[in-house]
Amino acid sequence: MASYSTNEFRGGLKIMLDGDPYSILENEFVKPGKGQAFNRVRVRNLKTGRVVEKTFKSGESVEAADVHDTEMQYLYNDGEQWHFMDPESYEQMIADANAVGEATSWIKEEDICKVTLWNGVPLSIEPPNFVVLAVTETDPGLKGDTSGGGGKPATLETGAVVRVPLFVQTGELIKVDTRTGEYVSRVKDA
């Protein structure tokens, strides 16, 4: 079983703590003059997203988490699970609702997503930073409004609701930043 010593700690390193995979966010080395050295780290639980602080005696070893990111194409949702495919090997993988999380608001078939695998199983899905989606429902806006000030809610084909400028109409395509959930622009043709 691979492991890391505290002196290998750095941001982004994936370690196992209490049976869960964690990513190190920050690592602080402290050592009083002549005494015991410690590594104080902030870590994010990759399953729950929770951030906690941990203290290690310097020199201790921690089990490595077999976690890595890969690009996969989203194929379809069978009602319970989400199916992805490695575009090079054509290998398919299944992610559950926990893993897909909020990505379900943004992804549609054929989108390329960042899939984080833990022991070969999808742990979390990150949608592309920008997606283009059709507006399926929004109130008719006022003619001539181009400012975008104020805006109105619009429901997209994936079910997500975003605020859009008043000129955006049902049936149009819009570009959305999935990191903020904000409207970016109208798209003429996909």
Added chain:
Amino acid sequence: MEVETPILSRAAVTAPALASLASRVSCANGEGRCDIYLQTSPEFPMKRLLAAGTGPIFQICKVFRDEERGRLHHPEFSLLEWYRPGWDYHRLMEEVVELVRVVLQRPAMPVERISYRDLFRERLSLDPWSATPTSLCEAALGAGLADARELDLDRDAWLDLLLAHCLEPGLGRRGMTFLYDYPPSQAALARIRPDPFPVAERFELYVEGMELANGFQELTDASEQRERFESDLALRRHRGQSLTPVDEPFLAALEAGLPTCAGVALGLDRLLMVATGADHIDAVIAFPVERA
């Protein structure tokens, strides 16, 4: 008097908390290639000079410590170390104050002194001389170290944890803070005063929550020094650390007679951090080790 002593040594520090960097060198004494260590401090050779009768001495030198890297730690750094024969450590603290005020150009920089025991009693309501590991763990939990119960530490390591995480960040916030009179178990090379509560006559200087200097009323007793080396080595053996050769010429110098003296080592990189307002030691080093 300014002195210069070797950076390379046949012997190495025994303190379990310090890791020496080692190399090999060709010697002219018929042994061929010998183990050689980079100094973690110039303390032993400087005391050999003091025993030879130099009087007060100082030097600025590079020292090396493995397994120390972080915001305040770099494996290679600069020390200003000096010794005052005939002085006691409280008088030496006064001289440290003068020096720091001059270097930082803050002639009125405030100074406070607090003993190790009082600091723990005032801030954590516990007596570091009598607290059990269990009560020290409770204090760590109370101070916000939520995972304290998962740590397997001895008494001194608990004290180090509380000092490093809960107390040090608040020291030297208004100027200079001297922490002095340490538990005998943390004496390092300081003399122990046999009070009802024996204390190690050791001090550390803090500015802006950062340790800048460490000083001792120097231990001059050769047999006690040898015992400390041996208990260090026993602890190293127990922990599976490398067993470093004891500095016999240094012990011989103590046997020949080290004058009563106080000595201090001041970290120049950190002093420069204070002078320039730097937040990371890399900001005061031309090429940090990762790019050296």
